[in-house]
Amino acid sequence: MSARLISASWLLVLASLLNFACCSASYDVPDYVAKHAPIVWLHSDDHYLPSDLLTHVQHTTPKIDGKLIKDKLPALNLDNLDLLNNYRDVALASNDDPLSNPAWMRGTAPDKDGRIHDATPCVVILVDNPFNDVDAFYFYFYSFDQGPNITQVLHPLERIVKGGKVGQGMHFGNHIGDWEHNMIRFKDGKPVGIWYSQHRDGAAYQWGDPELTVTDGRPTVYSARGSHANYAKPGDNIHDVALIDWCDKGKKWDPVLSAYFFKYHKDNETVTTLNPPDKKNSGPPAHNFTSLFYYDGIWGDDQLSDSDPRQDHVPKFGFRRFLDGPQGPKYKQIVRKEIYPNRRPKKTWIEFSAGMFMTAYPWALEGWRGWVTFVFVVILIFLLGVGVKVAITKGVRRYYSKGRYQKLQQGEQILMEDFETNEVLFRAATGPWTGTGQTGRIGVMILCRLSCGLYLGPFSSYFP
Incomplete structure (x- = not known):
């Protein structure tokens, strides 16, 4: 009898251990996610560095159309932020004037090893795909995005936009709150491709692409000054046809050393919290900050109205100085068929027109070529006008002749x-x-x- 009890006891202990091991494993981040995580080089002159998510929330107030929510709300944090989903079009409006450049908007610099202390500015989300694929999204958060100024507009378009405060160096396209990301696709635990987010779109690379720099299994990412767009190469990077992003090897940042980790479940569109790589087999995570993922609103102010004295616009193009803040990771198309998003943005008419102009400028508009093109266009318009006139003349005569012939057939003398x-x-x-x-x-x-x-x-x- 006692032997049976002992055997049963051992079986219970073994089952408990197996259950604990399975449960612990389900909360752990796979080794390859950290082993191949990007290394980000922040620009040496970037005044707006990675920012702690909780600090950002604590320095904002939820508003709708610029007005406070009438209901009494508890103090917001990363565990209850989604209660704002009970309202529509919520914005986390800054408690400070962005022109005052408060310290919390400037973020935190990493140390020499790339670690950011006392702040968590990164969110890693794992998404399972068919065929043993796992998409690992590495999201980077900044409390302020500084748009370009006149020095970041390609020649000769800078002549067109120059004027007013823009000519004095005013930055346009700024917004509070900024989410950028890389996505690495793994197949059987090995990286096969990577996505770099860049403003409204981005760039995708296969893992063996010669333009991609990989050191000790980790891809290099260059974060653009102010805008924080991600690029595979340093130097000047052109985006949106005629704007320049500046990248260099400034401050090294290892995002996964200070990150929250989650796993996304496509079937019910939920996430579960995972333990960071340095806390494996420690059971369920100590926190459950999934609310930051579920929050539907924007992570900054609404676009300032034109009546606001802080708002301004770029002459002839209408670009605003301050724009809406962005939505969070949930709205970055994390379920993808390819490495790039399923829905790519279409060019605006301004981008299309600027692209045509920039393409034609070097060989048809620059210097003396502009006069030649002008004369050619004048001649072409003249010939076109003559051709249209001749066509109309012939058409009218043909119509008249046909009418006279019909009258003759009817017996006209x-x-x-x-x-x-x-x-x-x-x-x-x-x-x-x-x-x-x-x-x-x-x-x-x-x-x-x-x-x-x-x-x-x-x-x-x-x-x-």
Whole structure:
């Protein structure tokens, strides 16, 4: 009897251990997610660094259309932020004027090893895909996004936008709150491709792409000054046709050393919290900050109204100085068929026009080429006008001739004087072009014009 009890006890212990191991494993981040995580190089002159998510929430107030929510709300944090989903179009409005450049908007610099202390500015979300694929999204958060100024507009478009505060160096396209990301696709635990978010779109690379720099299994990412767009190469990077992002090897940042980790479940669109790589087999995570994922609103102010004295716009293009803040990771198309998002943005008419202009400028508009193009266009317009006029003339004459022919078929009589006049005109028109023959033919042309005017009636205005 005792032997049976001992055996049963051991079985219970073994089952408990197996259950604990399974449960612990389900809360752990796979090794390859940290092993191949991006290394981000922040720009050496970027004044707006990665920012702690909780600090950002604590320095904002939820508003709708610029007005406070009437209901009494508890102090917001990363565990209850989604209660704001009970309202529509919520914005986390800054408690400070962004022009005052408060310390919390400037973020926190990493140390020499790339670790950011006392702040968590990164969110890693794992998404399972078919065929043993796992998409690991590495989201980077900044409390302020500084848009470009006149020095970041390609020549010669800077001449067009130059003027007012823009000409004085004002930045446009700024917004409070900024979510950027990389996505690495893993197949059987090995990386096969990576996505770099860049403003409204981005760039995708296969893992072996020569443009991609991988050091010790980790891809290099260059974060652009102010905008924080991600690039595979340093230096000047062109985006949106005519704007420049500056990247360099400034401050090294290892995002996964200070990150929250989650797993996304496509079937019910939920996330579960995972333990960071340095806390494996520690059971359920100590926190449950899934609320930051579920929050539907924007992570900054609404676009300032034109009546706000802080708002301004770029002449001729209408770009605003301050824009809406962004929505969070939930709205970054984390379920993807390819490495790039399923829905790519379409070019605006401004981007299309600017692209056509920038393409034509070097070979058709720059310097003396502009005058040649101008003359060519004038000649082309003239010839086009002549062609249209000739076509209209022939069309009207054909229509008139057809009408006269139909009248003849219906029994209309032609006077003998018309035949005699036409015979005289024909002989004069077919005469020589010299001497009196030439004079006669000119006269015939005048008579023809007069005849056309009499016969054509309202259509005579088409003929000079």
